[in-house]
Amino acid sequence: MGKRSMPETSQDGGPHVPVLLDAVLAALSPLAGKRIIDGTFGAGGYSRALLEAGAVVIAIDRDPSVQPFADALATEFAERFTFVPGTFSELDTLAADHGPIDGVVLDIGVSSMQLDQAERGFSFMREGPLDMRMSGQGESAADLVNTLEAEPLANLLYAFGEERKSRRIAQFIVAARETAPIKTTLELARIIEKAIGRKPGDAHPATRSFQALRIAVNAEFDQLVEALFASERLLAEGGRLAVVTFHSLEDRIVKRFFDPDKGGPAQSRHLPQVQSEALRWVDVAKAAKAGEAEVARNPRARSAILRAASRSGAAARPVSYEGLSVPRIRGAA
Numbered sequence: 001m002g003k004r005s006m007p008e009t010s011q012d013g014g015p016h017v018p019v020l021l022d023a024v025l026a027a028l029s030p031l032a033g034k035r036i037i038d039g040t041f042g043a044g045g046y047s048r049a050l051l052e053a054g055a056v057v058i059a060i061d062r063d064p065s066v067q068p069f070a071d072a073l074a075t076e077f078a079e080r081f082t083f084v085p086g087t088f089s090e091l092d093t094l095a096a097d098h099g100p101i102d103g104v105v106l107d108i109g110v111s112s113m114q115l116d117q118a119e120r121g122f123s124f125m126r127e128g129p130l131d132m133r134m135s136g137q138g139e140s141a142a143d144l145v146n147t148l149e150a151e152p153l154a155n156l157l158y159a160f161g162e163e164r165k166s167r168r169i170a171q172f173i174v175a176a177r178e179t180a181p182i183k184t185t186l187e188l189a190r191i192i193e194k195a196i197g198r199k200p201g202d203a204h205p206a207t208r209s210f211q212a213l214r215i216a217v218n219a220e221f222d223q224l225v226e227a228l229f230a231s232e233r234l235l236a237e238g239g240r241l242a243v244v245t246f247h248s249l250e251d252r253i254v255k256r257f258f259d260p261d262k263g264g265p266a267q268s269r270h271l272p273q274v275q276s277e278a279l280r281w282v283d284v285a286k287a288a289k290a291g292e293a294e295v296a297r298n299p300r301a302r303s304a305i306l307r308a309a310s311r312s313g314a315a316a317r318p319v320s321y322e323g324l325s326v327p328r329i330r331g332a333a
């Protein structure tokens, strides 16, 4: 997470405000007549702008609660908009019946709706069940905090939240659940605060742990890696991929995926230089961030980073985590 982490606040009540929208559109342009996958539909901010620019959009989201936003766009742009429920790790399979694709956009992370709705359990500021499942399926955050032993729990908080006080937090969690299972967001937030204290002016002590649990519950790193390689398989030469991330652990994965040489081991100057593998991605754009005006309008944009590149003609690679610096939980299989 480094210095950047997901802000906990968002535009209360209103739907998600799209982040870095102009830069995303520019990264995918020209758009008229192009077929674009919006892999993270959310409230449809990107999809709408892509449709208004003349593109055909195939939108994906794993959260069933976005359906009303999708229905509204399907009514307005009947000919050019399709919504496919599912995970973006499978975007090439989900798009298989939709013809050749010219571009993919991913806006990784939680939406304002998910954060703001207390009952989804993503926020340590709002009392709700400790859930955090974007799809509503599988293990919840409560399942993890109530069943993992102290050591694997600490390892999870450290790997996915870069929480340096992970051991102490895990000990407090394990002690607290001996009395009764931890069921709600604020219960967990209070336990973490008791474990590591709270300094005025600092981020809430539960920030990193909540991020770690959310990433684990939704297998967010695996989803991202799979989606990057799925895009590589799907896009033909010249196809564009644009990815917006919200913390440095994710941004590093995207950066290294586009430019594997940057992440690889340094070559010894005493050995013959090894020829770099064929580049799968070219025209790799410099990372783009929100300007002051956008951050003032939408504080959530503060930590956003957009990376974009064009597909080369080189054959797609098999999925591999090597060189991507994907955080791994110590001791996990």
Ligand SMILES: C[S@@+](CC[C@H](N)C(=O)[O-])C[C@H]1O[C@@H](n2cnc3c(N)ncnc32)[C@H](O)[C@@H]1O
Binding pocket: 016, 017, 018, 019, 039, 040, 041, 042, 043, 044, 045, 046, 047, 060, 061, 062, 063, 066, 086, 087, 088, 089, 107, 108, 109, 110, 111, 112, 134, 223
């Ligand atoms: C940051 S929001 C996207 C907001 C959108 N760009 C907009 O303008 O409204 C991220 C969305 O991606 C979805 N999402 C996250 N991970 C996903 C995954 N692995 N597969 C499919 N959808 C995912 C979330 O459910 C959420 O609705």
